[in-house]
Amino acid sequence: GVVSLGAVRPVAAFCPKPAHNVILAQHAPNHGDHGTTDGATSTTTVDTRTWTALSAKRKKLSMAEKRKRRGRKLPPRQVERPAVLDRTAPVDQWAPTKTTDESVAQMKEQEDAASAEEAALQARAAELIASQRKSVSTLTHIKERVEALPYEAIGRELQAKGYYVMDQFLDQEELVAEMEAEALAMMESDKLERDVSNLESGEFATRITGGEEQYTNLPRAVEYIVSSTRHMPPLLEGEMGDALGHSLDDTASTATVRVFDRKARESSLALLSEAPPPREYALVNEGNASDHKKMTVLYFLSDWADQGGGVGFDDGVVVSPARDRLVIFRSDACKYRMEPVAAGGSSTNYAYIVNQLLRKSASENLS
Numbered sequence: 001g002v003v004s005l006g007a008v009r010p011v012a013a014f015c016p017k018p019a020h021n022v023i024l025a026q027h028a029p030n031h032g033d034h035g036t037t038d039g040a041t042s043t044t045t046v047d048t049r050t051w052t053a054l055s056a057k058r059k060k061l062s063m064a065e066k067r068k069r070r071g072r073k074l075p076p077r078q079v080e081r082p083a084v085l086d087r088t089a090p091v092d093q094w095a096p097t098k099t100t101d102e103s104v105a106q107m108k109e110q111e112d113a114a115s116a117e118e119a120a121l122q123a124r125a126a127e128l129i130a131s132q133r134k135s136v137s138t139l140t141h142i143k144e145r146v147e148a149l150p151y152e153a154i155g156r157e158l159q160a161k162g163y164y165v166m167d168q169f170l171d172q173e174e175l176v177a178e179m180e181a182e183a184l185a186m187m188e189s190d191k192l193e194r195d196v197s198n199l200e201s202g203e204f205a206t207r208i209t210g211g212e213e214q215y216t217n218l219p220r221a222v223e224y225i226v227s228s229t230r231h232m233p234p235l236l237e238g239e240m241g242d243a244l245g246h247s248l249d250d251t252a253s254t255a256t257v258r259v260f261d262r263k264a265r266e267s268s269l270a271l272l273s274e275a276p277p278p279r280e281y282a283l284v285n286e287g288n289a290s291d292h293k294k295m296t297v298l299y300f301l302s303d304w305a306d307q308g309g310g311v312g313f314d315d316g317v318v319v320s321p322a323r324d325r326l327v328i329f330r331s332d333a334c335k336y337r338m339e340p341v342a343a344g345g346s347s348t349n350y351a352y353i354v355n356q357l358l359r360k361s362a363s364e365n366l367s
Contacts, residue, residue, distance in 0.1 A: 131219075134219075135219065135223060138175065138220055138223045138224075138227075139223050139226065139227045141170070141172060141175065142170065142223065142224055142227035142228060142231075143227050143230075143231050145169060145170050145171065146227065146228055146231045146232050146235070147231060147235065149166070149232075149235070151235050151236065151238070151239040152239060154236070154239065154328065155236075155239035155240045155243075158240065158243075158328070158329070158330055159240065159243055161313075161315065161334075162313070162329055162330050162333055162334030162335075163313055163317075163319075163327065163328065163329035163330075163334055163336075164327070164328045164329070165319055165325065165326070165327050166325070166326045166327075167322065167324065167325050167326075168324050169299065169324055169325065169326035170324055171324065173324075175220060176301060176323060176324050178220050179220045179221050179224065179301050179351075179353075180301035180302055180323075180351050182217065182218045182219070182220060182221055182257075183218075183221065183257050183258075183259050183301060183351035183353075184259060184349055184351060185217070186206065186217055186218065186257065186259070187204055187259040187261065187349065187351075191206065191217065192204035192205060192206050192257075192259055193205060193206060194264070195258075198279070198338075199268050200265065200268045200269060200272070200276045200340075201260070201265065201338065201340070202260055202261050202262060202263075202264040202265025202266070202268060202341070203258050203259065203260050203261070203264075204258070204259050204261060204264070205256045205257065205258040205259070206256065206257060207254075207255070207256055208221060208222060208225050208255040208256060208257055208353070210222050210225075210226070218257065221257055221353060224299070224353065225253065225255045225353070225355055228297065228355060229250065229251075229252070229253040229255075229355065229357070230250055230251075231250070232250075232297070232357065233248030233249060233250040233295075233357055234248070234250055236248060236295065236328075236357075244294060244359075245359075246294060246359035246360065247359065247360045248294060248295065248357050248358070248359060248360065249292075249357070249358045249359065249360045252358060253355050253356055253357055253358055254293065254355075254356040254358065255353065255354065255355045255356065256353070256354050257351065257352075257353050258351065258352055258353070258354060259349055259350070259351045260309060260341060260349060260350050260351075261348070261349055262341065262347065262348050262349070263348070265340075265341060278337070278340070279337040279338065280337065281312075281313070281314040281335035281336060281337050282335055282336070282337065283331065283332060283333070283334070283335055284296050284331035284332070284336070284356070285331050285332050291331075291332070292358040292359050292361075293331040293332070293356045293357075293358060294330070294331055294332055294357055294358060294359045295328065295329075295330060295331055295356070295357040296328070296329050296330075296331045296336075296354065296355075296356055296357075297326070297327070297328050297354070297355040297356075297357065298311060298326070298327040298328075298352060298353070298354055299325070299326055299327075299352060299353045299355070300321045300322055300323065300324070300325045300327075300350070300351075300352045301323065301324075301350075301351045301352055301353065302321060302323060302347075302349070302350035302351050302352070303321070303322060303323045303350075304320060304321035304322065304347060304350045307341060307342050307347055308320075308339060308340060308341040308342035309321050309338075309339055309340070309341045309342075309350065310338075310339050311327060311329075311336055311337070311338055311339065312336065312337050312338075312339045313329070313334065313335065313336050314334075314335040314336070318339055320339075321350050321352065331356060331357075
């Protein structure tokens with residue numbers, strides 16, 4: 001007859017102990033040869049070895065095995081040649097590589113060059129800073145010394161005699177020595193011109209005009225002219241008042257640095273059949289009313305003892321050159337002459353600075 005399987009009721013259970021049987025499932029009703037027709041339950045058992053074999057088939061795969069399986073399933077990919085390879089030179093054309101020692105040596109050389117350049121820049125910067133500080137210090141010192149002059153006494157003497165003399169003007173030996181060295185160095189390097197208006201004097205001179213090139217050669221002299229021109233005129237004018245006749249310009253002046261050279265004077269005298277006559281006393285502006293020179297300021301940088309030279313005035317007074325000596329006289333009212341140097345002296349050179357203070361123009365006076 002036909003066997004009806006009926007509903008399957010899962011009754012399986014897992015028991016970890018090998019001694020137990022495992023019930024998988026039951027079919028009801030079962031075949032009639034079991035002697036049961038009333039739907040009684042019957043069981044089928046599987047021993048432990050059979051279960052182990054079944055479990056082994058469900059073992060988890062490792063990640064490597066999974067990747068391997070996926071790789072077998074994926075189709076092969078087509079790899080395109082990168083375009084950059086077409087622009088790359090063949091291997092046999094590549095530049096030869098350098099050994100580590102060569103590369104390290106080259107890097108060290110570059111680092112040393114960079115360090116040297118940086119050190120030079122730092123040294124230059126330090127030099128500029130030191131130069132600026134020196135300049136400010138010099139300008140300030142000259143300003144203070146100019147302002148400390150006894151202008152009341154200067155005004156009286158200028159009106160009475162026409163000139164005024166003061167020793168130890170700057171009163172700073174280092175500064176005066178530096179200014180003298182600048183002038184003598186200009187002489188030695190042929191940067192001064194012979195005074196052709198008075199060849200027998202043996203003097204050489206150059207205008208002090210400032211500018212970068214001249215400041216390099218005469219930094220302290222330029223600073224002396226700048227500071228004294230800025231601060232002396234208003235103080236002189238304030239003391240003398242209407243006696244000057246004009247206001248003095250504190251923004252411009254005419255200045256020269258002059259160096260006497262004994263050899264030049266003696267060689268000039270050797271060409272003459274007799275000694276030249278003494279120079280005549282005269283005004284600086286030569287009596288020209290349109291000349292703007294109003295006040296002459298001589299500043300001697302060298303000691304000259306009693307070897308002649310200096311400046312003489314028409315009252316018979318001769319002011320000899322002496323280090324740090326200041327001489328002020330009126331350019332339009334006091335007659336003077338530069339005195340000749342005595343023959344046979346031991347000194348070779350002396351230097352001094354001439355600063356001509358100017359009157360303001362008519363329009364500036366009105367303002």
